[in-house]
Amino acid sequence: MNSAVMKFMYTQNKAHRYCLTPPSYKTCPQFSHSLTTNFLQIYVISRKMERSCSAPAFEKDDLNLRLGLPGRDESEQPSSSCAKTNKRSSSEMDTSPHNNQSAAPPPKAQVVGWPPVRSYRKNALQAQKQPESEGSGMFVKVSMDGAPYLRKIDLKFYNNYLDLLKALEGMFKCTIGVYSEREGYNGSEFAPTYEDKDGDWMLAGDVPWEMFITSCKRLRIMKASEAKGLGGCL
Amino acid sequence: MAYSFPEEVLEHVFSFLSSDRDRNAVALVCRSWYEIERWCRRRVFVGNCYAVSPEIMIRRFPEVRVVEMKGKPHFADFNLVPEGWGGYVQPWIRAMAASYPSLEEIRLKRMVVTDESLELIARSFKNFKVLVLSSCEGFTTDGLASIAANCRNLRELDLRESEVEDLSGHWLSHFPDNCTSLVSLNMSCLGSEVSFSALERLVGRCPNLRTLQLNRAVPLEKLPNLLHRAPQLVEFGTGAYSAEIRPDIYSNLAEAFSVCKQLKGLSGFWDVVPAYLPAIYSVCAGITSLDLIYAAIQSPDLVKIISLCRHLQCLWVLDYIEDAGLEALAASCKDLQELRVFPSDPFEAEANVALTEQGLVSVSEGCPKLQSVLYFCRQMSNAALITIARNRPEMVRFRLCIIEPRAPDYLTLEPLDTGFGAIVENCKELRRLSMSGLLTDRVFEYIGKHAKKLEMLSIAFAGESDLGLHHVLSGCDSLRKLEIRDCPFGDKALLANAAKLETMRSLWMSSCSVSYGACKLLAQRMPRLNVEVIDERGHPNSRPETCPVEKLYIYRTVAGRRVDMPDFIWTMDKDAGSPEGFLSNGAVEQ
Numbered sequence: 001m002n003s004a005v006m007k008f009m010y011t012q013n014k015a016h017r018y019c020l021t022p023p024s025y026k027t028c029p030q031f032s033h034s035l036t037t038n039f040l041q042i043y044v045i046s047r048k049m050e051r052s053c054s055a056p057a058f059e060k061d062d063l064n065l066r067l068g069l070p071g072r073d074e075s076e077q078p079s080s081s082c083a084k085t086n087k088r089s090s091s092e093m094d095t096s097p098h099n100n101q102s103a104a105p106p107p108k109a110q111v112v113g114w115p116p117v118r119s120y121r122k123n124a125l126q127a128q129k130q131p132e133s134e135g136s137g138m139f140v141k142v143s144m145d146g147a148p149y150l151r152k153i154d155l156k157f158y159n160n161y162l163d164l165l166k167a168l169e170g171m172f173k174c175t176i177g178v179y180s181e182r183e184g185y186n187g188s189e190f191a192p193t194y195e196d197k198d199g200d201w202m203l204a205g206d207v208p209w210e211m212f213i214t215s216c217k218r219l220r221i222m223k224a225s226e227a228k229g230l231g232g233c234l
Numbered sequence: 235m236a237y238s239f240p241e242e243v244l245e246h247v248f249s250f251l252s253s254d255r256d257r258n259a260v261a262l263v264c265r266s267w268y269e270i271e272r273w274c275r276r277r278v279f280v281g282n283c284y285a286v287s288p289e290i291m292i293r294r295f296p297e298v299r300v301v302e303m304k305g306k307p308h309f310a311d312f313n314l315v316p317e318g319w320g321g322y323v324q325p326w327i328r329a330m331a332a333s334y335p336s337l338e339e340i341r342l343k344r345m346v347v348t349d350e351s352l353e354l355i356a357r358s359f360k361n362f363k364v365l366v367l368s369s370c371e372g373f374t375t376d377g378l379a380s381i382a383a384n385c386r387n388l389r390e391l392d393l394r395e396s397e398v399e400d401l402s403g404h405w406l407s408h409f410p411d412n413c414t415s416l417v418s419l420n421m422s423c424l425g426s427e428v429s430f431s432a433l434e435r436l437v438g439r440c441p442n443l444r445t446l447q448l449n450r451a452v453p454l455e456k457l458p459n460l461l462h463r464a465p466q467l468v469e470f471g472t473g474a475y476s477a478e479i480r481p482d483i484y485s486n487l488a489e490a491f492s493v494c495k496q497l498k499g500l501s502g503f504w505d506v507v508p509a510y511l512p513a514i515y516s517v518c519a520g521i522t523s524l525d526l527i528y529a530a531i532q533s534p535d536l537v538k539i540i541s542l543c544r545h546l547q548c549l550w551v552l553d554y555i556e557d558a559g560l561e562a563l564a565a566s567c568k569d570l571q572e573l574r575v576f577p578s579d580p581f582e583a584e585a586n587v588a589l590t591e592q593g594l595v596s597v598s599e600g601c602p603k604l605q606s607v608l609y610f611c612r613q614m615s616n617a618a619l620i621t622i623a624r625n626r627p628e629m630v631r632f633r634l635c636i637i638e639p640r641a642p643d644y645l646t647l648e649p650l651d652t653g654f655g656a657i658v659e660n661c662k663e664l665r666r667l668s669m670s671g672l673l674t675d676r677v678f679e680y681i682g683k684h685a686k687k688l689e690m691l692s693i694a695f696a697g698e699s700d701l702g703l704h705h706v707l708s709g710c711d712s713l714r715k716l717e718i719r720d721c722p723f724g725d726k727a728l729l730a731n732a733a734k735l736e737t738m739r740s741l742w743m744s745s746c747s748v749s750y751g752a753c754k755l756l757a758q759r760m761p762r763l764n765v766e767v768i769d770e771r772g773h774p775n776s777r778p779e780t781c782p783v784e785k786l787y788i789y790r791t792v793a794g795r796r797v798d799m800p801d802f803i804w805t806m807d808k809d810a811g812s813p814e815g816f817l818s819n820g821a822v823e824q
Contacts, residue, residue: 110581111639111720112312112313112314113309113312113313113314113719114312114639114694115577115580115610115635115637116311116312116635116668116694117312117576117577117580117610118311118312118395119312119313198530199530
């Protein structure tokens with residue numbers, strides 16, 4: 001079991017932490033709806049979404065079921081003044097079909113400016129921006145299990161996962177097959193995985209394309225048998 | 235009146251006084267000393283740019299060489315001060331360009347600096363030497379190009395933590411070939427890649443270069459080129475500390491570091507690849523300052539480094555260090571004076587790392603010189619705080635942030651009043667305190683009673699009533715800066731202690747219970763204060779007088795009300811006779 005999965009098992013499910021989503025997210029079919037299918041994916045998605053937004057918005061939820069190890073009681077809520085200062089509305093998320101709260105703890109409203117960490121530092125630590133010059137590509141290395149040397153591709157060149165996978169299939173003469181949110185790439189010989197900004201190895205296809213290309217540091221085409229641990233349910 | 239000494243002698247005597255307080259005291263002795271002193275004062279520190287005007291400063295001190303100034307309130311660091319608040323340096327630069335042709339140093343913190351200002355600096359001061367822009371914003375790399383191109387004697391260019399609009403890296407290439415005066419260059423906040431060959435040449439021709447802090451874009455493989463050209467460096471900040479793992483890159487790097495025998499400070503380390511960390515081992519014995527807050531290094535690797543840095547005095551690190559790492563720190567680094575532990579994942583309620591109050595307790599036990607602490611953690615107990623207080627009575631700065639607001643003592647579920655009370659009672663030299671966790675009015679009673687040397691206090695989500703604020707304002711004799719957010723403090727304490735506010739630099743209160751009516755009253759009673767209401771909901775008149783204001787910033791000033799405020803800030807009228815509802819907002823253009 002890879003370290004990413006280990007990490008998730010020991011932390012509380014944060015699926016309740018939603019944030020404002022870019023327009024593409026709602027229409028993106030790859031986004032996983034159900035909590036029950038894939039603990040890993042939900043955790044990752046919510047955390048990634050959190051980081052891609054500057055100020056997460058939350059909706060209150062009555063359900064109190066929790067996954068993961070028991071932690072401190074979360075009954076303390078920040079003062080109501082934060083509702084005024086947090087200008088983002090959560091109405092968008094209220095109607096979203098993605099909020100399957102069947103097993104999520106009540107989300108906490110996030111308070112502006114708390115904890116007192118400079119956003120400058122937060123961004124520097126978490127963001128992995130390429131140099132921002134116009135026209136610079138997003139080159140990442142691609143390795144394939146069993147291949148003698150690596151390739152490099154420009155992620156900006158592709159518009160979506162389909163294009164990327166087709167290109168990889170052509171480059172490495174392999175079949176990657178079709179992604180399904182439940183089964184990952186089960187059924188095909190290879191599975192595309194990538195290392196994200198945090199150093200975790202993720203199955204490619206779960207998060208919206210935009211988010212993927214900004215967080216992908218390198219790609220690795222794994223043998224499907226090895227990738228089972230990533231795509232399957234825990 | 236006969237003078238004992240000629241002016242020149244007194245001037246010479248005064249030249250030995252470096253502290254502003256001493257100089258101010260000297261100026262109060264008599265008229266002639268005031269006059270002599272003001273003509274020979276070379277450094278001016280303005281703690282609040284709105285407390286005084288450029289004209290007043292220039293009129294009193296005509297021969298200044300060094301100006302240091304601060305703008306926005308500290309809580310601006312945490313996005314509590316709305317965009318457009320102010321803190322513009324341009325009026326100051328304009329005035330100084332006309333009156334201080336010999337100005338050599340400008341040091342700014344939390345101010346808005348434009349390219350126009352930078353160009354004016356570059357053109358106006360022929361002997362300009364030092365530009366430090368700490369947490370500033372509003373300028374682009376074009377402004378930096380002007381500075382680089384025109385300041386012939388530039389010694390220091392330090393952009394620490396500023397937000398710069400990064401148009402390109404070409405600014406660095408504007409340093410002329412005959413510029414050899416650089417002593418310190420900190421460009422760590424910039425994103426763009428600079429021309430490496432220009433950087434190499436610049437570093438190579440500046441023999442006095444002591445501090446070089448690169449930005450993330452400078453690749454690790456190129457570091458040896460720079461280190462070899464500047465083996466005399468005292469402070470070095472790497473760029474991204476990652477590369478493919480190759481033995482030749484590693485050995486070049488390790489060898490380059492080993493040549494830098496004077497290195498005392500290290501920083502940078504973005505995107506760390508742990509395999510390259512041992513490259514710095516050869517310099518660790520001399521390191522006194524280590525800034526690893528951008529480095530996602532796990533505890534075992536951190537411990538290896540720390541155990542080699544036996545002379546470490548200052549450590550800034552992420553909570554990946556964990557309790558175990560802090561224990562190792564306590565065991566190895568007996569000279570440690572300052573520790574800052576930042577959260578790697580501040581928005582997770584549950585800990586992603588094994589860092590608790592125990593880590594801080596260990597350090598307080600093991601490091602006899604520890605005097606400055608900034609610590610983020612997820613649990614704290616009164617017992618731990620009491621232990622820390624007793625271990626380190628010489629603590630000067632103590633800032634504790636328990637990530638969950640209003641978190642109680644996790645062992646007893648009681649408020650942390652007694653813990654923080656022990657801190658202020660034992661640490662009689664405490665000058666700065668930030669508190670968090672569950673706190674009642676009682677903790678403020680302790681603070682008011684014991685914290686007699688406290689100069690800066692930060693409070694969040696604490697207290698129960700006005701009594702809390704009253705204890706602080708009435709008891710803390712040395713208080714200069716007070717910043718409060720989300721506390722149930724209201725009108726009574728503020729109005730009862732109105733006079734105290736004139737003895738302080740500033741008071742910030744946001745999401746508290748101070749009413750608009752009280753703000754108006756305060757302004758009328760205290761004409762030498764600016765009472766500024768910040769409210770993005772619109773004109774305070776559109777709400778009842780009893781309605782609490784969103785944010786409040788009160789500061790003493792001899793410059794009158796601001797004239798450069800945005801449309802969501804109002805200065806309360808000092809004239810009690812003005813018609814009801816009249817508020818002055820001031821011109822927006824500056």
